[in-house]
Amino acid sequence: MTAVGQVTGPVRAVLLVGSARDGRLAPDVAGWFARVAARRDDLVLDVVDVAEHLLPASLDSDDPRAAALRPRLAGAEAYVVVVPEYNRSFPGPLKTLIDSFQSEWEAKPVGFVGYGLGAAGGVRAIEHLRQIFAEFHCVGMKDIVTFPRVLDHYDADGHFPADAQGAEAAAKLMLDQLLWWARALGEAKAVRPYGAP
Numbered sequence: 750m751t752a753v754g755q756v757t758g759p760v761r762a763v764l765l766v767g768s769a770r771d772g773r774l775a776p777d778v779a780g781w782f783a784r785v786a787a788r789r790d791d792l793v794l795d796v797v798d799v800a801e802h803l804l805p806a807s808l809d810s811d812d813p814r815a816a817a818l819r820p821r822l823a824g825a826e827a828y829v830v831v832v833p834e835y836n837r838s839f840p841g842p843l844k845t846l847i848d849s850f851q852s853e854w855e856a857k858p859v860g861f862v863g864y865g866l867g868a869a870g871g872v873r874a875i876e877h878l879r880q881i882f883a884e885f886h887c888v889g890m891k892d893i894v895t896f897p898r899v900l901d902h903y904d905a906d907g908h909f910p911a912d913a914q915g916a917e918a919a920a921k922l923m924l925d926q927l928l929w930w931a932r933a934l935g936e937a938k939a940v941r942p943y944g945a946p
């Protein structure tokens with residue numbers, strides 16, 4: 750019998766696409782990551798795009814737009830956030846979405862894929878997100894995937910990323926960590942539900 754929380758089959762992860770502006774690059778970055786993840790048989794991704802879930806600032810947890818997302822976020826065993834850097838942090842709509850939920854995030858691993866026009870490559874956005882997810886007792890993966898000077902990662906034909914091999918190696922490292930934590934936390938929760946004495 751499988752205990753509650755235990756991860757038996759592929760890990761169910763939500764890929765959170767973190768920007769919402771017109772003309773954004775996020776679909777290129779998230780699309781690449783989703784294709785890499787789809788080649789693994791130990792992971793199933795559900796893509797939640799912030800642009801399709803612009804939640805109200807009222808943070809009304811009964812709002813139907815938030816309610817529709819709840820089972821998808823709650824059912825995930827891990828998260829990967831694709832996040833650009835906006836003014837040394839991450840985009841506001843992503844914060845509103847994160848703030849609209851609480852227990853759904855709790856005690857799960859989070860991986861990060863960052864990008865930005867500048868040299869920081871989204872690292873400052875990622876480091877801020879680590880602090881936010883710490884509030885939910887999440888574990889942030891040490892290794893991250895970043896695309897500094899993101900426009901340099903398009904090849905002459907507009908394909909992203911130009912260095913697919915290097916990017917895939919970084920994604921593998923992060924995903925291997927994420928899956929280890931998802932299974933480890935699942936096993937722990939099966940023995941002792943999170944928050945129980």
Ligand SMILES: Cc1cc2nc3c(=O)[nH]c(=O)nc-3n(C[C@H](O)[C@H](O)[C@H](O)COP(=O)(O)O)c2cc1C
Binds near residue numbers: 776834835836837
């Ligand atoms: C409001 C705003 C602030 C930005 N601030 C930064 C920044 O601090 N550092 C950086 O490297 N890029 C910055 N950028 C560039 C974005 O990271 C870059 O345009 C990226 O493509 C944005 O993601 P998106 O295309 O998915 O919206 C900023 C862009 C916007 C729109």
